[in-house]
Amino acid sequence: MEYQFREIEKKWQNRWKENGAYQVSHVSSSPKFYVLDMFPYPSGAGLHVGHPLGYIASDIFSRYKRLKGFNVLHPMGYDSFGLPAEQYAIEHGIHPAISTDQNIANFRGQLDKIGFCFDWSREVRTSDAGYYKWTQWIFLQLFDSWFNRHERKAEPITKLAAAFAATGNAHHECPGDRSIIFSASEWHEMSHERQQGILMEYRLAYCGHGEVNWCEALGTVLANDEVVNGVSERGGHPVVRKKLRQWYLRITEYADRLLEGLNTVDFSDSMKEMQSNWIGKSFGAEIDFDLENQDGLPLSLKVYTTRPDTLFGVDFMVIAPEHELVGRLTSDGQKKDVEEYLHYVNSRSERERMAEKKITGVFSGSYCIHPFTGGRIPIWLSEYVLAGYGTGAIMAVPCGDERDFKFARHFNIPITNIIGEQYDGEEANPTKDAILSNSGFLNGMVMRDAIGLVIDTLEGKGIGKRRVNYKMRDAAFSRQRYWGEPFPIVWKNGVAVPLPLDELPVTLPEMSELKPGPEGEGPLGNLQDWKQHGGGTREVNTMPGYAGSSWYFLRYMDPDNGKTFCDRSASDYWGQVDLYIGGTEHAVGHLLYSRMWTKALYDLGHIGFDEPYRRLVNQGKIGGDSRLVYRIRGTNTFVSAGLKDQYETDELHVDVGLVNGFELDTKAFAKWKPDFANAEFVLEKEKYICGGRLEKMSKRYFNVVNPDDIVERYGADTFRMYEMFLGPVEQDKPWDTKGIEGVHRFLRKLWRLFEHEEKGWILKKDDPTDAEWKVLYRGLRKAEEDTERFSFNTAVSSFMITVNELSDLGCHKQRILEKLLIALTPFAPHICEELWHKMGNPGSILNAVFPTIETRYLVESSKAYPVAINGKTRTEINISLDADQKQVEAIVLEDEVVKKWLEGKTVKKVIYVRNKMINLVV
RNA sequence: GCCCGGAUGGCGGAAUUGGUAGACGCGCCAGACUCAAAAUCUGGUUUUCGCAAGGAAGUGCAGGUUCGAUUCCUGUUCCGGGCACCA
Known part of the structure; x- marks a missing residue:
């Protein structure tokens, strides 16, 4: 009989399902291992061969750890809320719940064919009320908390309110608005609404106002990628920036802990770098510049700079077009120009603004005064300064900053040189090592050393302050959409009131038509009856996609619990995700959010660890x-x-x-x-x-290859191995269906070690030779090492080499082949299980023990050394591994080939690296 | 624009810590088996010069460090990903 993969795979997939072969429990004496794939969104397009890549890698690793004696949690589920389902509903009139169910059924069918070892009894879906009940509950935990900067952790908001009642907010600077300062007695005199307003400025989940992409024609808010060239992707309607009431997560309070936590996890350096760049911690100063024309009111422009040492090089100020002082600073003469400019900026997305190489800006007509020289500094507006970062205003130092320099050149603003010869007039030089000139009391100092002195001086004069700044902003947490988690919030007299636990979940009401609500609200805003609740008005926004995916790894540990989001005994046992696999596209968003949620849940005592993912591997596309x-x-x-x-x-x-x-x-x-x-x-x-x-693999290019077709033609085992064989998991690579033949041939060749086409079953009980043991263990050692370091492509090739060599040796011996089968099981479980049973083994190979490598068969006594002359390899000489430098020199210099190359030359030096190579320098 | 990756035969890739560049597989070429085909098996396959023995060049490009560089350093080109409401 030949290798009948279709029957074999069907048989074992059914058998494993019937036996619950992949169900695990947290009640176990074995060490745990948690392998997680990034939550998929069940898209309507179905899987193409690129999608399962990471799943196969994690599946192999899960099975491998199981053979190594671990109790492995390897769950799967669906991030089933999201914009595409809503979009589909709008276009085709099919409710998101229905299309999502269809997509999931589809998705599941495709996954099942590949033979994954997911414990499907733990499946979760973010759009299930049983799941999002706890998403809402966690949201309320965040809403009911604030970040105590002294303790550096989240605490119940009641503790803060008690502190206000005792001492006001003197010890707890308001993160939302630093200008809010009050005493205990002032607190007591405040109205309830005012008190709640202040607490809102502290909460980890809070409501504020923020800018969105607003499309008037569609009456809705658009995602950045729904906006193309300033108009909506659908219909090409104009899109403007608009301020709307939004929920936020105060992730900025966790900036430092998110940064420090990176030292405790095993992510790639580039991933850590991306996250720390996103957080963007910088040290600098806020400086107040008095305005020239005070109009009777003392008024200053506050800028943030990381380079206060360049204070004397300031030639102009730039404020963001959204800056609150724009109106106040615009002179009558400049009014028209400024308005035109604001109109232009308003039509542009933030991304366009940042990517723009073209220099744009407009003079406001106002000046401020240099605090040391008393000089007049013109104030400009430009889109390259973003309102959300720092103070939304910068002091421009063209000789030291590239963008400032280009701006000055473009608008013919004279440039002051404060770094002497280090500035060539052709481009800015951002050095910190130049000696300052034209810089008043700083003259002669090295810039680096001047930073501290400037800040001290400014602080002394009360016009500046040392300031740590973060590029990261608080995360917008509401969407004006339907297909997401409703907020468990009711508004009463402008105060957000959380619903009690027994009213959770707030289920998403049925709607037949998903058109936008009034005044920028989501579709829920149309439901007048539903909105009225408990003497107030329900929040009609929904939560964003990352809400459900920020904590799903916890729910897998205890998916059916109706009393709590995850029982502590389960989260204590399973703990952190030991291996997390997913694409780099989640490098910042999802990973930072779920890291923050984990930290908050930890602070509040709900779980026992504060980093969700111990090790992260990024798969390529x-x-x-x-x-x-x-x-x-x-x-x-x-x-x-x-x-x-x-x-x-x-x-x-x-x-x-x-x-x-x-x-x-x-x-x-x-x-x-x-x-x-x-x-x-x-x-x-x-x-x-x-x-x-x-x-890109995409329907529109007709280049999509469906895994179903490949599995049908070659089998799941071949497909799994081929996906791994294509190249390193982390790397992007093209799909080529033709190459799969090689892997399929390998599995057939493996089969032929057990069964001959004509002679039938040929397995022998004979004792293996040393040579056979050597081939086996050399292959298994390589496969094991490669699996450990995630080099699955080379692991597959080492299996190929092993099977090739065993075939060459004519080895059909049970003791060799059963070890080979166990080691191969994670890669090709079906064929291994079948052969395991045909060999007469009781029980499943899934529960076998990974073979111990017997190194005594692998000891070598000599090596064929490459011998190079001046770095060019000329010959190979077999020398004992025990040989010392002198012996090696003697052997090498006697060699005929070496002699030929050395004719007429003298050997200066013989480099001998044991077990590596020999090089003669002549 | 900013940030992060990547570049090795005809193709996917290998070379784990600076030590024989091209493992393994695809494709291609030749041969065996076959009426034939498929399947299978055997051999060859970086380029170039040479009948051969053998030589030369070669890891995006230009330099550098080293006895020795795909690997380390500097500069540079091109390609891919992310940039906060796609998930």
Whole structure:
């Protein structure tokens, strides 16, 4: 019998399901290991071969750890709230709940065919009320908390209110608004509403106002990627920035802990760097510049700078177009220009503003006064200064800052040089090591050393302050959408009142039509009856996609618990995720949010660890290999790729399923679309050859390869191994269906070690030879090392080498092959289980023990050393590993080939690195 | 624009700590088996010069460090990802 993968895989998938082979419990005496894949969004497009890449890697690792004796938690579920389902509902009139269920069923069917070891009894869906009840509950935990900066942790808000009643807020600077300062007696005199307003400025989940992409024509808020070139992607309507009431998470309070936590986790350096850049901690100063024209009121412009040492190089100020003083600073003469500029800026997204190379700006007409020189400094507006960062105003030092320099050049603003020869007048020099000149009391100092002195001096004069700043902003936590978690909040007299636990979950009400609500509200705003609740008005925004995904790793530990989000005994046992696999696209957003939620839950005593993911591995993407055909313009004639330059052609994507390698199946092509039914072809060598291009795997390029088809043709084991064999998990790589044959041949070759086509079952009980043991253990050692370091592609190749060598040796011995099978199980579980049983083993190979490598078979006594002369390898000499420098020199210099190369030259030095190489320097 | 990656044969990739560049697989070429095909097996396959033996060049590009660099350093080009309401 040949290798019948279809029957084998079906049989074992059913058997494993019946036996609950993948169900685990936290009541166990084995050490735990938690392997998690990033929460998938069940998209309607279904899986293509790129999606399971990370799942296969994590599946292999889970199975491997199980063979190593660990109790492995490996769950899967769905991040099933999200914009696409809502969009689909709007366009097709199908309720998101229905399309989501369909998508999930689809998704699950595709996953099942690949033979994953997920414990499906733990499946969670963020859109299930049983799940989002606890998302809402955690939100209320955050709402009911504030961040105590002295303790550096979250605490119940009641503790803060008690502190206010006792001592006012003198010890607890208001993070939302630093200008809020009050005493205990003032606190007592405040109205309830005012008190709640102040507490809101402290809460970890709070309500404030923020700018969104507003599309008047659609009556809705748009995501950045729904905005293209300043207009909506749907319909091309104008989009402007608009301020709306929004919920936020005060993640900025956790900035330092998020930064420090990076030292305790095993993420790639680039990942850590991306996160710390996002947090963007910087040290500098806030400086107040008096305005020239005070208009009777003392008024100053507050700027933030990381380079106070350059204070004497300030040639102008730049404020963000949204800065609160814009109106006040605009002179009558400049009014028209400023208004025009604001209109222009308002039409641009933040991303466009940051990416813009073009220099834009406008003079406000006002000046401020340099605190030391008394000079007049013009105040400009420009979009390169963002309102959300620092104070929304900068002091521009063109000789030291590239953007300031370009701005000054563009608007002909004279540049002051404070760094002497270090500034060449051609470009800015951001050095900190220059000696200052033209800098008053700083003259002669090295810039680096002047920073502290400037700040001290400014603080002494009361016009500046040392300030740590973060680029990270508080995370917007509300969406004007339907398909998300409703907030468990009711508004009464402008005060947000949390609903009690027994009213959770606040279920998402049924709606037949998802059109935007009034005044920028989401669809829920249309439900007048639902809105009225408990003597107030419900919050009608919903939570964003990352709400449910910020804590799902906890719910997997205890998915059915109706009393709490996750029982402490479960979270204490499973603890941190030991291995988290997902794409780099989540580098900042999702990972920072879930890290913050974990820290807050830890602070409040709900879990026992404050970092969710111990180790993170980023999988790469699999690209599509598109096929192109060339239609002669204005005709229905297609010309083969090699001849296309002889014609004027248009390039069209053709479905990769209609192409074998590069050769088009012209008959299938004619049937593909009605337009092509009468297509004619200009062939080369009797064939139509397509063009090729590597690009994203996407329906629109017709280059999507469905894993179902591959599994049907080659089996899940082949598919799994091939995905790994393609290259390093972390790397992006193109898909090439042709290459899969090699892996499939490998599995057939493995099968033939057990069963001969004609002779039948040929397994022998004989004792293996040393050579056979050596082949086995060398292969297993490599496979084990490679698996440990996530190098699955080389692990697969080491299995190939092992099977090739065992075949060459004619080894059909049970004692060798059963060890090989166990080690291969994580990669190809079905075939291994089948052969394991055919060998007569009781029980499942899933529960076998990973073989111990017997190193005594691997000891080498000599090595074929490469011998190089001046770094160029000339020959190879077999020398004992015990040889010392002298012996090696003697052997090498006697060698015929070496002698030939040394003719007429003297050997200066012999470099001998044991077990590596020998190099003669002549 | 800012941040993070990447670049090695015809193709995917290997080389784990600075030590034989191209493992393994695809593709291609030749051969065996076969009426034939498929499957399978055997050999070859970086480029270039050479009948061969053998030589030269070679890891995006330009330099540097070193006995020795795909690996470390400096500069540079191109490609991919992220940039806060896609998830």
